[in-house]
Amino acid sequence: MSLDKAAVAKVANLARIRIEEKDLEPMAAELNNILGWVEQLGEVDTDNVEPMTSVADMRLRWRADAVTDGGYVEDVVANAPSREDGFFAVPKVIE
Amino acid sequence: MSDLTKLSIAAARDGLKAGDFSARELTAAHITAMAASKPLNAFITETPEVAVDAATASDARRARGEAGKLEGIPLAIKDLFCTKDVLTTAASHILDGFNPRYESTVTSNLWAEGAVMLGKANLDEFAMGSSNETSYYGNVVNPWRRQGDNRDLVPGGSSGGSASAVASFSAMGATGTDTGGSIRQPASFTGIVGMKPTYGRCSRWGVVAFASSLDQPGPMARSVRDTAIMLEAMAGFDPKDSTSVNMPVPNFEAALTGDIRGLKIGIPKEYRLEGMSEEIGALWQQGIDWMKAAGAEIIDISLPHTKYALPAYYIIAPAEASSNLARYDGVRFGLRVEGKDMNDMYASTRGEGFGAEVKRRLLIGTYALSAGYYDAYYLKAQKVRSRIAEDFKQAYLSVDAILTPTAPSAAFGFGEKGDDPLEMYLNDVFTVPASLAGLPGISVPAGLSKDGLPLGLQLLGRPFDEETVFRAAGVLEEAAAFTAVPADWWRG
Structure with missing residues (x-):
């Protein structure tokens, strides 16, 4: 599997990261270098091996689906680059 | 009065x-x-004002007879821990001006035990790096220099600022975070002790997330005892972190008995890398001899999937990062770069706000998680991770701890490993496997390179058995008797 310029542009769009046109080619080379190296994972026999999803032999804890805290509108929006009346303000999304 | 910083x-x-x-x-x-x-x-x-206020409050508490475990001890805090109303950057442009309205659990625990914050330590951007060359706020410099050479060296990463602050006697200890070696490798490069606890021992709540299944806060200080004292204050169950483990926190300092007679220490043959430098090999052998002389039983072991740890890590960590860092969207905090519409604003903000290494990892991670590639990359890496963890589980049936070098080299110069990311990634070859398995590990300064730079040895333990790791590390430290300190050239 090898990424070309168009594939990098597609991934960059998925990640919502602007990559300048002139940087696509070098980025493709860098990513292919890394992905090529990762290919060696194919040598490992992983038939009947469960993917590791937890470090300790434990299940995620459950908790009651209850409100335990809140009422911090000012704290929540305090760091927003743009805010209005306790809301985050964003560019218009609906015409 | 003698120099209190020493x-x-x-x-x-x-x-x-x-x-x-x-x-x-x-x-x-x-x-x-x-x-x-x-x-x-x-x-x-x-944050000198914050520090003076905290020290004044500490003296008052002591006068009332209410001293905590770290009462009055000045520490540096890696700038990945959210600190209430104090700028928190993760060393990234994208968190410009972010003043958290809350305090991370680990730092809350430290303040509750009386510790004093000196400031926020520099790091690799979002903790992604092994040399502290990716910070938006500039490189951190290692206090150590090669003998007869005045060129600056890297402090290691990502907790490079924490390591440099402790090694230069600017802070008595520091918090670090370790995802693939970010506490242990900089500790080795700067001649200090760095301890990565078992995953789940310290709360991740309020720590800027990189790779959630790997990130683990831990202490960095100038002795094994000091890291034990710090960890006891940092650790503990936290309901706000879903992977925090509800176990009592032992008195880690009491584990330093100095007695490892009969302790079984494993030496993994796969860590004897082809082309490993002679001095690293010699230091490792010296460590083995020290442990043997102290009465430990040395046992050769095999961790057969070791060579696959790095490639698995460089899928898993970027994949989790691509998900975690989706939150930096120019809406809720930090930098916003305006665009012609919402998507344009996102892309511009993230294009400008993230540095080159972060972008590279986010693209790898996004690709590894994207439709059609998820099974081939992410799922495969998670399965390989299971096999790596299984290797350790098998090994711990016959040994109590594992001894290895911490890093394949001493500290290097700026730009020396800049061209090929893969060469930089190899710095973590000895630290990443235990990260993937979630195991506790410590780096102890054990000797000097031929250029006069510190070199560390790593001890790994069973899950939640930090006590054995500390106990063995204490013996290693005593045998190594590492007393070298860097010449304080930076004071001018």
């Missing part, structure tokens, strides 16, 4: 208790040292 945390604790000096005096000495260490660029934000 004391260990344990000695400062005793001195404060005996009334030999006050927390204000101890803090003032460190504020002066921190200010003099500017050429090292170890701090992104210095």
